[in-house]
Amino acid sequence: MKQYDVVVIGAGATGASIAWRLSHYDLQVALVDRCADASFGVSKANSGIVHGGFHHSADSTLKAKLELEGNEMFDALQKELDFEFTRCGILVVAYSDEELPQLQKLYERGVANKVPGIEMCDRPRLLELEPKLTDAAVAGFFVPRGGVIEPYGYVFSLVESAELNGVEFWRNFQVVSAEKEGDFRTLTAADGRKVQARFVVNAAGLYADEVSRICGGEEFEIRPRKGEEYLLDRTSPGRPSKVIFPVPTPCSKGMLVIPTAGGTTMIGPSATMVDDKEENSTTQPEREIIFEHSKKMVKGICERDLVAAFSGLRPVLPGNEDFFIARSEKASDLIQAAGIQSPGLTASPAIGVYVKNILADCGIELKEKSAPRKILPPKNRARELTPEELDKLHADEKLASRIICRCEFISEAEIVAAVRRGHVTLDGVKFRTRAGMGRCQGGFCAPKIMQIISRESGIPMEELTKRGPGSELLVGKLGSLEVK
Amino acid sequence: MKQINCDVAVIGAGGAGLSAAAAAAAQGKKVAVIDREESCGGVLCQCIHNGFGLRYFNEELTGPEYALRMERCARESGAEILLGETVGAVKRNSDSTFEATLYSVANGVSKLNTKAVVFATGCRERTRANIAVPGDRSAGVYTAGSAQKLMNLTGMLPGRRAVIVGSGDIGLIMARRCRWSGIEVAAVVEILPEPSGLPRNIAQCLRDFDIPLLLSHRCARIIGRNRVEAVEIENLITKERFTYQCDTVLFSVGLIPENELLKSMGVAMNPATGGPCVDGSCQCALPGVFAAGNSLHVHDLVDFASIEARRAGMAAAEYASSGKLPEAAAVVACSKTLKYAIPNKCVPGTACEFFFRPTVSCAKAKLTALADGVGIAQKMCVSVRPAEMLAMKAEIPANAAKVQFHLEECK
Ligand SMILES: Cc1cc2nc3c(=O)[nH]c(=O)nc-3n(C[C@H](O)[C@H](O)[C@H](O)COP(=O)(O)OP(=O)(O)OC[C@H]3O[C@@H](n4cnc5c(N)ncnc54)[C@H](O)[C@@H]3O)c2cc1C
Ligand SMILES: Cc1cc2nc3c(=O)[nH]c(=O)nc-3n(C[C@H](O)[C@H](O)[C@H](O)COP(=O)(O)OP(=O)(O)OC[C@H]3O[C@@H](n4cnc5c(N)ncnc54)[C@H](O)[C@@H]3O)c2cc1C
Numbered sequence: 001m002k003q004y005d006v007v008v009i010g011a012g013a014t015g016a017s018i019a020w021r022l023s024h025y026d027l028q029v030a031l032v033d034r035c036a037d038a039s040f041g042v043s044k045a046n047s048g049i050v051h052g053g054f055h056h057s058a059d060s061t062l063k064a065k066l067e068l069e070g071n072e073m074f075d076a077l078q079k080e081l082d083f084e085f086t087r088c089g090i091l092v093v094a095y096s097d098e099e100l101p102q103l104q105k106l107y108e109r110g111v112a113n114k115v116p117g118i119e120m121c122d123r124p125r126l127l128e129l130e131p132k133l134t135d136a137a138v139a140g141f142f143v144p145r146g147g148v149i150e151p152y153g154y155v156f157s158l159v160e161s162a163e164l165n166g167v168e169f170w171r172n173f174q175v176v177s178a179e180k181e182g183d184f185r186t187l188t189a190a191d192g193r194k195v196q197a198r199f200v201v202n203a204a205g206l207y208a209d210e211v212s213r214i215c216g217g218e219e220f221e222i223r224p225r226k227g228e229e230y231l232l233d234r235t236s237p238g239r240p241s242k243v244i245f246p247v248p249t250p251c252s253k254g255m256l257v258i259p260t261a262g263g264t265t266m267i268g269p270s271a272t273m274v275d276d277k278e279e280n281s282t283t284q285p286e287r288e289i290i291f292e293h294s295k296k297m298v299k300g301i302c303e304r305d306l307v308a309a310f311s312g313l314r315p316v317l318p319g320n321e322d323f324f325i326a327r328s329e330k331a332s333d334l335i336q337a338a339g340i341q342s343p344g345l346t347a348s349p350a351i352g353v354y355v356k357n358i359l360a361d362c363g364i365e366l367k368e369k370s371a372p373r374k375i376l377p378p379k380n381r382a383r384e385l386t387p388e389e390l391d392k393l394h395a396d397e398k399l400a401s402r403i404i405c406r407c408e409f410i411s412e413a414e415i416v417a418a419v420r421r422g423h424v425t426l427d428g429v430k431f432r433t434r435a436g437m438g439r440c441q442g443g444f445c446a447p448k449i450m451q452i453i454s455r456e457s458g459i460p461m462e463e464l465t466k467r468g469p470g471s472e473l474l475v476g477k478l479g480s481l482e483v484k
Numbered sequence: 485m486k487q488i489n490c491d492v493a494v495i496g497a498g499g500a501g502l503s504a505a506a507a508a509a510a511q512g513k514k515v516a517v518i519d520r521e522e523s524c525g526g527v528l529c530q531c532i533h534n535g536f537g538l539r540y541f542n543e544e545l546t547g548p549e550y551a552l553r554m555e556r557c558a559r560e561s562g563a564e565i566l567l568g569e570t571v572g573a574v575k576r577n578s579d580s581t582f583e584a585t586l587y588s589v590a591n592g593v594s595k596l597n598t599k600a601v602v603f604a605t606g607c608r609e610r611t612r613a614n615i616a617v618p619g620d621r622s623a624g625v626y627t628a629g630s631a632q633k634l635m636n637l638t639g640m641l642p643g644r645r646a647v648i649v650g651s652g653d654i655g656l657i658m659a660r661r662c663r664w665s666g667i668e669v670a671a672v673v674e675i676l677p678e679p680s681g682l683p684r685n686i687a688q689c690l691r692d693f694d695i696p697l698l699l700s701h702r703c704a705r706i707i708g709r710n711r712v713e714a715v716e717i718e719n720l721i722t723k724e725r726f727t728y729q730c731d732t733v734l735f736s737v738g739l740i741p742e743n744e745l746l747k748s749m750g751v752a753m754n755p756a757t758g759g760p761c762v763d764g765s766c767q768c769a770l771p772g773v774f775a776a777g778n779s780l781h782v783h784d785l786v787d788f789a790s791i792e793a794r795r796a797g798m799a800a801a802e803y804a805s806s807g808k809l810p811e812a813a814a815v816v817a818c819s820k821t822l823k824y825a826i827p828n829k830c831v832p833g834t835a836c837e838f839f840f841r842p843t844v845s846c847a848k849a850k851l852t853a854l855a856d857g858v859g860i861a862q863k864m865c866v867s868v869r870p871a872e873m874l875a876m877k878a879e880i881p882a883n884a885a886k887v888q889f890h891l892e893e894c895k
Contacts, residue, residue: 231613235747278709282618308613310621387572387585387593391485394592402589403520403570407744412589426623441611443627447634461640466623470710473623475731478639481666 002168004028005364007187007197009175009211011035012043013151013348014340015203016158021352022359023165026367030195031159031167032187034174034207036468037428039155041205043345044431045280045312047229047258047269048151049243050074051343052090052143054110054118055253063323066347066354068113071145073349081157082379083150084261090146091121091129092245095136095296099247106247107141117144132240132299146243148261151345152431157376160421164374170195171422172468175204178215185215185333199362201335201355206277206315208338217328217336224277224313225341227269228286231260231308233439237300239265244297253342255290257298262434267294267301274313282309307439314341325351327358335359377417383409404452405445407438415449419456427467429453450474486594490516490564491804492797493584493598495571495745498526500777501604502554502563503540503790507797508602509561513804515797516596517563518586520570524558525551526606527629527778528786530636533657539787550786569594574601574745580772580807599807600772600800603746603760604793607739607778609654612706615737617649619706622713628658628736641665643732647715648672649703651679651686652871653784655736660689662734670728671696673703673717678845680871682784706733739782746775756824757781763812764830764837765799766792771809774800781826781839784873788839795837810834814855814884821849821891823870833882838889840874846893851876855884864894 006022008015011033019031035041050071056064078085094103110118119125119142126133126140163169174190184196204211209222232238239259246254252271260266270286287309295301317324317339328334335358337351344351360366380393380400393400399412410433418432426442429435429449436442436449450473454461465471475481492508494501497519505517523529528536531547538544541553558565569588577583582601586594609627624643626634631642632654646662648655651674659669672690677700679686690697698717704725705716714727741758752761752769759780760768766776776793783789803809812829816838823841830836840851849868853861853876861878868874868891880887 235744280709281620281705284616284618284704287616287618303616306613306616307611309616309618382587387595388485390587391593398589401587401592402568403572403587406520406570409572411587440608441613443609443611443630446626446630447638451638461638466710468710471623472711474634474640474642475644476641478635478641478665481641481644483664483666484668 001186001194001196002030003184003196004030004198006199006201006359007032007195008201008203010041010203010205011038011155011159011169012041012203012205013155013345014205014337014351015201016155016162017348017352018201018203018337018355019167020158020162021356023162023167024368024373026369027364029167030170030197031162032170032173032175032189032195034172036172036425036465037423038159038169039152039431040427040467042312042315043155044152045229045310046151046342046345047256047266048149048260049258049346050085050147050149051346052110052146053113053115054106054143055248057109058113061322062325063343063347064113066323066350067343068115069350070347074147074149077349081161081376083153083157085147085149085154086261087145087147088259089242090143090245091126091140091242092143092247093126093133093140093297094138094247097138100139102247103139103141110141110143115143115145118142130240130242130244132238133244134296134299136296148243148258149345150261156432161376164376175211175214180216180333199333199335199359199364201337203337203340205340206313208315208336212328212334212336212338215334216331217334218330220317220324220338222315222338223318224274224279225316226272226274226279226311226313228282228290228309228311229266229268230287230290230306232265232267232301232305233307234263236265236302236305238298238302238305240298246293246297255293257294257301262437264307267291269312277313280311280313282311308441315339316341323347325354327362379414381414382411404448405435405438407440408434410435412452415452416456419453424453424457424459425465425467426450426453426473486591488516488594488596490514490596490598492600492602492800493518493582493596494602494604494797495584496526496604496606496777496779497524497565497567498604498606498777499528499550499554499786500789500793501526501602502558504602504604504776504793504797504800505563506554506557506561507794508801509558509563511798511801513801515563516566516598517558518566518569518571518584518596520568522568524555524565524567530629530633532636536786539785540790554790571745574749576749576770582772599804600774602774602776602793602796602800603743603779604775604777605742605745605779607741607782610735610738610740612735617703617706620708622706622708622711624708624712624732625706626732626734628654628734631734632658632661635661635665641667643667645670645730646732646734647703647728647730648734648736650674650736650738651681651697652736652738653681653685655734656681656685656689658734658736659695660693663693663695667732669693669695670730671698673698673701675702675720676700678869682872703733739778741779741782743779746773746779749773754824754828757826761828762826764827764834765809766796766827767799767803767809772803781824784871788873788875792839814880814887816887816889818889819891822889825889830880830887832880832884835877835879837875837877840876840889840891842868842870842874842891844891844893845869848894850892850894852890853878854888854890855881856886
């Protein structure tokens with residue numbers, strides 16, 4: 001049985017960031033996830049905003065403190081890991097005079113939190129910053145250090161870089177029991193595989209309550225708060241240059257208009273408490289509300305431009321609604337990273353450091369690796385290279401200039417690289433490369449991508465899945481069904 | 485980087501592109517047809533049923549047979565066919581020629597210089613998102629065309645029991661294709677009170693197989709966390725909702741002309757068709773740029789796409805020689821009973837062929853053309869439906885400023 005110093009449960013933004021941070025030290029580390037790929041939990045279905053640190057007080061909440069720290073860490077991370085990220089800035093806009101007191105309060109919180117460059121704006125200044133705001137915009141404030149990120153691209157980069165630097169990633173590994181024997185805890189997966197760990201980090205998102213229980217940690221409950229999001233075509237005239245926030249309500253940051261890092265426009269999310277942790281459907285009433293709201297905020301938004309809809313569940317710890325990141329008081333080898341709802345993505349780089357420090361306090365010896373760090377190979381995204389660069393690349397890598405996904409302009413070489421890195425589901429390839437994410441939603445390229453995955457991985461076509469067991473894409477070869 | 489020069493470049497080697505290329509090459513021009521796929525034919529390759537070619541070749545053919553014939557015409561006229569090459573960008577040079585950037589495994593990135601360019605890039609299918617169907621993001625949701633490609637070109641079965649959303653011809657043909665392969669078809673669901681596909685296809689693809697056609701019903705939700713398990717259907721008249729168990733949903737809910745390249749060149753677009761605005765020679769508002777086939781407007785018959793493209797090819801050849809085409813001074817307009825008339829402009833003193841999409845259904849209707857208020861052509865049309873394109877030729881008088889079309893129901 002494989003023994004590790006640390007096993008991180010959950011390969012979302014939280015777990016991936018922790019594992020990546022730990023990959024800098026001489027430690028045996030494993031990252032395990034119940035899904036077929038990293039990021040398939042909450043971390044692939046969110047607004048992708050690097051928040052500005054003005055929604056909550058940094059003195060009284062851990063989440064605001066880590067949000068502010070995390071925000072500032074993205075430039076260096078992007079440089080090393082090459083994911084899509086831009087500091088496009090955030091505008092919080094009041095759309096009526098009644099909202100002005102609340103706007104002022106939020107601005108003052110930002111000032112108290114020392115948000116860099118925060119600026120109160122009257123209507124002319126707002127329009128100068130964002131001409132697409134509707135006539136209803138009254139006043140607002142600007143947060144220049146806010147930004148947008150491609151969340152799955154970020155998580156995949158963290159995981160791949162961690163793997164390159166010694167972390168072992170176990171896919172389809174759903175921890176169902178965790179027995180402590182001596183210095184080690186044995187984690188058993190649903191399919192019977194086992195790993196042993198000196199320390200366990202619980203970064204299981206929506207299931208952090210279950211994992212805590214399995215490990216004999218604190219009793220708490222994670223409740224899902226659902227948010228639906230609607231993606232518009234990259235040609236939508238409603239794409240603003242900055243993230244547009246309304247003045248928030250007590251339980252949500254409100255519905256936003258987001259110029260995504262991938263070049264599309266996204267509107268949402270809604271915020272509804274649900275009971276079921278797998279309830280990821282979208283609904284007609286929410287869609288209508290989201291479109292209605294966003295049309296009031298930004299000009300040019302139209303149902304016609306809709307290319308995809310999805311929803312995500314925020315893992316909420318009811319009560320104070322804060323993150324719970326600490327060494328367990330009941331199981332001394334367990335570190336909890338639970339209740340990581342929004343702004344979990346923004347905070348994730350800082351959570352990695354925070355958990356590393358907790359592990360140091362637990363007595364784990366953190367010795368930086370002496371060997372130089374291995375750097376991820378360049379992603380060679382066809383859409384970002386000039387024709388000259390791509391032609392040069394073609395000399396060594398013939399598939400770099402065969403375009404498979406026409407809408408997002410993704411080459412066969414990009415897809416092959418993704419499959420060879422272990423992304424063998426259709427969604428895994430899609431989130432890793434963007435192939436199939438555009439306006440045709442894979443109508444043209446899905447059959448081709450399936451053939452490439454099958455060819456490169458050796459998995460027969462009929463066993464390929466959308467996102468893991470149960471989501472098989474095909475049922476067999478033509479001729480295998482009886483014709484009635 | 486490889487350099488290619490030609491007089492006329494045709495983007496897309498489907499039923500339209502090959503026809504345009506054959507026509508341009510027949511004028512003695514150096515013609516290159518470019519397609520991203522490794523074989524010619526475009527969507528025809530996956531249409532293994534018959535029903536193609538009656539107008540163009542006077543013979544009933546399957547899609548691949550039609551494609552092969554068209555390819556032969558293009559090759560025999562001397563057009564060069566470049567396969568496996570994706571056109572990633574087209575720009576207009578300062579000397580009014582065009583430069584296209586081509587991407588392929590064989591040649592890396594190449595630059596192609598041409599005097600005229602014909603866009604015959606076809607269309608894409610509307611997806612679940614385009615009609616905003618809520619519910620789970622399950623596996624087993626396909627557009628009818630991708631399911632057709634999976635079955636006919638990769639030899640795979642998408643599911644065991646399907647519900648088909650949309651009763652256009654592609655959906656109907658896929659219903660039959662499913663049954664022929666052992667896939668049950670629970671129902672075909674159509675939001676409109678009447679089917680969109682040809683009566684022939686309703687009979688041969690649904691009735692012959694006892695497949696229920698639910699008119700005035702819509703797909704209200706997809707259910708299934710991993711793979712599709714059921715769809716919820718709403719009866720739009722009674723508002724009653726019920727579910728059908730199935731593991732597959734095929735969407736056949738319309739086509740959208742694929743014109744991202746044209747749009748990026750700043751060519752004026754026609755919101756009624758989704759294609760560019762063109763004159764009678766299929767020339768766009770940018771001289772030297774032409775469009776034909778499904779990228780200009782959605783055709784139900786490939787024959788019409790090829791006929792239209794032939795015109796585009798001939799005009800592109802003429803433009804490549806003279807750098808100029810006669811001015812299309814007459815503006816085209818139509819009554820509310822027509823969704824659009826193509827072309828949007830025409831040359832006075834010439835004969836021109838027009839295509840229309842009606843907005844109404846009726847047994848019999850009269851289509852009339854007026855030039856500055858004076859009748860110039862008329863035609864009786866039977867079983868008029870939005871799903872079927874209408875065509876009409878008219879002689880445009882010299883000096884005509886406006887050509888107006890009317891479609892009126894005959895009682
Ligand atoms: C609609 C919405 C919008 C949001 N917008 C933003 C935003 O704009 N900015 C921002 O900063 N944050 C945002 N958030 C919050 C952010 O998405 C989350 O805080 C973050 O993704 C949480 O990451 P995580 O790794 O903790 O959870 P997850 O990504 O859910 O990762 C947990 C992982 O644990 C795995 N797991 C669970 N149980 C087990 C088990 N028993 N064994 C093995 N593995 C297991 C799961 O498969 C999963 O992959 C948003 C959230 C939602 C829902
Ligand atoms: C399922 C189905 C059933 C049909 N049934 C019938 C029938 O029974 N009878 C009938 O007459 N008609 C039928 N039709 C309609 C007919 O097939 C189409 O109208 C016609 O084939 C369209 O031809 P096209 O050349 O305009 O487009 P396409 O065939 O779509 O060709 C476009 C080509 O352009 C290429 N292309 C696009 N962009 C680029 C780029 N950037 N670079 C390089 N290449 C590019 C594509 O690869 C493609 O090969 C059917 C269509 C379908 C889908």
